[in-house]
Amino acid sequence: MSDIVLELKDLHTHFFTDSGEVPAVDGVSLTVNKGEVVGIVGESGCGKSVTSLSVMQLVPNPPGRIVGGEINFKDENLVNASNKRMKQIRGNEIAMIFQEPMTSLDPLFKIGNQMVEGIRLHEKVSKQEARNRSIELLKLVGIPRADEVIDDYPHQLSGGMRQRVMIAMSMACNPELLIADEPTTALDVTIQAQILDLMRNLNKEKDTAIMLITHDLGVVAEICDRVVVMYAGQVIEEGTTREILKAPNHPYTKGLIRSLPNMKQKEQKLYSIPGTVPKPKMGRIGCRFAPRCEFAFDRCFQEDPALYQLENGRSSRCFLNDKTEGSLTGNGETIVGN
Amino acid sequence: MAKPLLEINGLKKYFDVKGGVFGRKVGEVKAVDDVSFTVMEGEILGIVGESGCGKSTTGKSILRLIEPTEGEVKFDDRDITGLDEDAMRKLRGDMQIIFQDPYASLNPRHTVEKIVGEPLLVHGMTSAGKRKERVKELLEVVGLSEYHASRYPHQFSGGQRQRIGIARALANNPKLIICDEPVSALDVSVQSQILNLMEELREEFNLTYVFIAHDLSVVKHISHRVGVMYLGRMVELTDKDKLYDDPKHPYTQALLSAVPTPDPDEKRERVILEGDVPSPSNPPTGCAFHTRCPQAMDICKEVRPRFEEIEDNHFVACHLYT
Numbered sequence: 321m322s323d324i325v326l327e328l329k330d331l332h333t334h335f336f337t338d339s340g341e342v343p344a345v346d347g348v349s350l351t352v353n354k355g356e357v358v359g360i361v362g363e364s365g366c367g368k369s370v371t372s373l374s375v376m377q378l379v380p381n382p383p384g385r386i387v388g389g390e391i392n393f394k395d396e397n398l399v400n401a402s403n404k405r406m407k408q409i410r411g412n413e414i415a416m417i418f419q420e421p422m423t424s425l426d427p428l429f430k431i432g433n434q435m436v437e438g439i440r441l442h443e444k445v446s447k448q449e450a451r452n453r454s455i456e457l458l459k460l461v462g463i464p465r466a467d468e469v470i471d472d473y474p475h476q477l478s479g480g481m482r483q484r485v486m487i488a489m490s491m492a493c494n495p496e497l498l499i500a501d502e503p504t505t506a507l508d509v510t511i512q513a514q515i516l517d518l519m520r521n522l523n524k525e526k527d528t529a530i531m532l533i534t535h536d537l538g539v540v541a542e543i544c545d546r547v548v549v550m551y552a553g554q555v556i557e558e559g560t561t562r563e564i565l566k567a568p569n570h571p572y573t574k575g576l577i578r579s580l581p582n583m584k585q586k587e588q589k590l591y592s593i594p595g596t597v598p599k600p601k602m603g604r605i606g607c608r609f610a611p612r613c614e615f616a617f618d619r620c621f622q623e624d625p626a627l628y629q630l631e632n633g634r635s636s637r638c639f640l641n642d643k644t645e646g647s648l649t650g651n652g653e654t655i656v657g658n
Numbered sequence: 659m660a661k662p663l664l665e666i667n668g669l670k671k672y673f674d675v676k677g678g679v680f681g682r683k684v685g686e687v688k689a690v691d692d693v694s695f696t697v698m699e700g701e702i703l704g705i706v707g708e709s710g711c712g713k714s715t716t717g718k719s720i721l722r723l724i725e726p727t728e729g730e731v732k733f734d735d736r737d738i739t740g741l742d743e744d745a746m747r748k749l750r751g752d753m754q755i756i757f758q759d760p761y762a763s764l765n766p767r768h769t770v771e772k773i774v775g776e777p778l779l780v781h782g783m784t785s786a787g788k789r790k791e792r793v794k795e796l797l798e799v800v801g802l803s804e805y806h807a808s809r810y811p812h813q814f815s816g817g818q819r820q821r822i823g824i825a826r827a828l829a830n831n832p833k834l835i836i837c838d839e840p841v842s843a844l845d846v847s848v849q850s851q852i853l854n855l856m857e858e859l860r861e862e863f864n865l866t867y868v869f870i871a872h873d874l875s876v877v878k879h880i881s882h883r884v885g886v887m888y889l890g891r892m893v894e895l896t897d898k899d900k901l902y903d904d905p906k907h908p909y910t911q912a913l914l915s916a917v918p919t920p921d922p923d924e925k926r927e928r929v930i931l932e933g934d935v936p937s938p939s940n941p942p943t944g945c946a947f948h949t950r951c952p953q954a955m956d957i958c959k960e961v962r963p964r965f966e967e968i969e970d971n972h973f974v975a976c977h978l979y980t
């Protein structure tokens with residue numbers, strides 16, 4: 321029996337724009353197991369949201385299209401799923417919390433109508449029942465005066481309230497997989513803690529697998545079992561939360577963790593990784609991070625590094641793990657895929 | 659001595675709650691309820707607080723993007739609450755805002771070039787060539803590139819959109835920027851880059867910021883003073899070191915204890931707030947926090963604590979200190 325809920329295999333999602341083809345997701349492979357919370361972190365614009373939209377088959381087409389790879393949800397490759405099948409899956413088997421609530425809340429309809437409709441799409445319940453459920457859900461995510469807010473329009477809510485409406489909607493149907501794209505950015509830390517608790521309960525009690533995209537490494541430490549780090553459309557490192565946060569292997573991950581502002585130190589200048597992400601284009605050769613990497617050497621510009629498999633299911637896309645390079649970190653084992 | 663650039667006195671914003679078949683007014687949401695503070699020229703004032711406590715409403719009322727119900731907003735020694743549309747438009751060259759929700763605040767039909775260039779045009783940069791040059795400069799400053807200028811907002815990631823909002827706010831070298839969650843969608847490295855930039859601009863041009871954010875380590879890093887809001891009111895305001903080292907208000911204490919740390923080995927005692935978040939349309943009597951405060955006393959239910967200076971430069975609204 322396989323315990324894998326979601327498996328992405330060499331996923332490629334490209335945008336076909338006036339100025340050329342943009343490989344936003346450029347060969348991403350990752351798995352999410354049953355009952356697991358997997359964090360996805362990475363540079364702004366590296367393809368995290370497009371990866372999750374691909375799973376839901378919600379990449380705007382045109383200009384976007386999945387051009388290669390597999391999205392296996394349990395035993396089904398969603399790349400080939402019909403529209404009808406996808407409608408069943410969305411909100412029912414896989415729920416998604418979108419990064420920007422206003423992209424998925426309709427400004428013209430009251431919160432309540434949108435929630436009731438969402439619930440009734442998947443379950444045969446009366447309007448009144450669905451409305452009562454919605455109010456319960458709003459209370460569950462800590463929204464005060466839920467019985468009034470349900471008749472508000474989205475613009476009448478604060479940023480964090482909108483975000484919680486989205487969270488409430490995603491939890492309505494007991495999904496098997498919850499994809500949460502920056503679900504707590506607009507929440508203060510006390511409510512954030514409450515939402516993380518809710519997600520943890522969902523995960524523990526219902527065995528819901530969670531794919532959590534976030535920039536907040538504190539949240540990652542709090543709730544994730546495993547972390548996948550992305551850069552420029554690729555997975556560049558993967559490991560347990562502890563390994564990634566305490567002993568990052570890839571130079572990008574190292575730089576990321578070094579950039580954290582620290583509550584305890586009083587430095588004036590924050591560290592940030594020098595340079596910016598180059599324009600994503602087709603046919604790039606070499607390590608995507610090379611122009612900004614302090615360890616880069618010739619080979620990094622001439623060849624694509626593989627995702628080196630290290631011990632404990634850990635992996636890193638960096639030549640420094642290649643034993644033949646006389647690496648700093650050692651541990652480089654077999655090379656798989658690209 | 660620095661002089662005050664922004665003075666807020668008794669600011670209130672009540673929204674009507676409508677109900678019933680006739681959509682009659684059935685109540686009010688007291689989103690901002692008697693808030694006062696001052697920001698010095700060249701200062702960064704952080705504002706933190708519970709989601710829905712009125713931070714964005716405060717920010718938008720200062721720029722009169724929504725009309726305050728009551729109170730005074732003085733900018734550069736002038737009360738601006740009575741100014742007409744035209745005068746306000748001129749003033750907005752000096753007062754800018756970075757909106758919390760970049761998706762909702764960027765016109766989807768305009769290219770980035772137009773969005774960032776628009777305020778330049780409004781404030782007199784008529785040469786298209788100069789505008790193009792300036793837009794390019796601004797994009798680079800926020801870590802984007804020239805090739806992004808011809809794209810539309812929906813073609814960007816969340817964090818990239820947020821940076822477009824920042825570039826637009828910086829366009830005219832304003833004196834004051836209200837930053838509403840300006841870096842919440844950015845990875846920590848880009849976030850550091852933007853925070854460093856904001857600090858540099860402040861040093862160079864003596865810029866002033868009101869910095870609204872939920873990330874307490876970011877607020878601590880960037881601010882000089884920090885104000886804490888709860889249910890439409892300011893409950894604590896002091897220097898950042900005092901606030902973080904010696905928080906006085908029980909809400910501030912709970913807030914600070916809930917910050918998640920990126921260190922998987924660090925386990926701390928958390929103050930868990932019991933009870934429901936109260937409603938701003940029917941706020942609790944006395945101290946608005948009494949329904950959830952672990953230290954509430956009898957007096958807290960009846961008497962609203964005054965916002966008072968309990969130590970040098972440390973303002974708190976709580977009966978424990980009076």
Ligand SMILES: Nc1ncnc2c1ncn2[C@@H]1O[C@H](COP(=O)(O)OP(=O)(O)OP(=O)(O)O)[C@@H](O)[C@H]1O
Nearest residue numbers: 335344364365366367368369370813814815816817
């Ligand atoms: N409709 C589109 N047309 C063209 N390019 C697009 C479109 N949507 C996204 N992109 C590009 O795809 C890349 C990946 O975007 P994505 O939204 O997945 O980033 P992200 O990792 O979620 O970033 P963030 O952390 O900022 O949200 C970005 O470079 C973005 O500019």
Ligand SMILES: Nc1ncnc2c1ncn2[C@@H]1O[C@H](COP(=O)(O)OP(=O)(O)OP(=O)(O)O)[C@@H](O)[C@H]1O
Nearest residue numbers: 476477478479480673689709710711712713714715
């Ligand atoms: N246009 C509006 N009409 C009615 N009520 C509103 C409107 N805008 C805001 N409110 C209400 O005012 C209160 C304060 O909202 P505000 O957006 O200022 O909160 P906030 O502190 O910025 O929260 P967040 O941290 O979640 O962004 C909320 O209860 C909200 O529902």
Ligand code: SF4
Nearest residue numbers: 607610613620638639
């Ligand atoms: S492969 Fe080379 S350039 Fe890439 S991260 Fe490793 S050392 Fe740096």
Ligand code: SF4
Nearest residue numbers: 945948951958976977
């Ligand atoms: S006034 Fe009373 S209820 Fe309010 S914060 Fe102080 S102790 Fe708690």
Ligand SMILES: [Mg+2]
Nearest residue numbers: 369419815816
């Ligand atoms: Mg995103």
Ligand SMILES: [Mg+2]
Nearest residue numbers: 478479714758
């Ligand atoms: Mg807000």
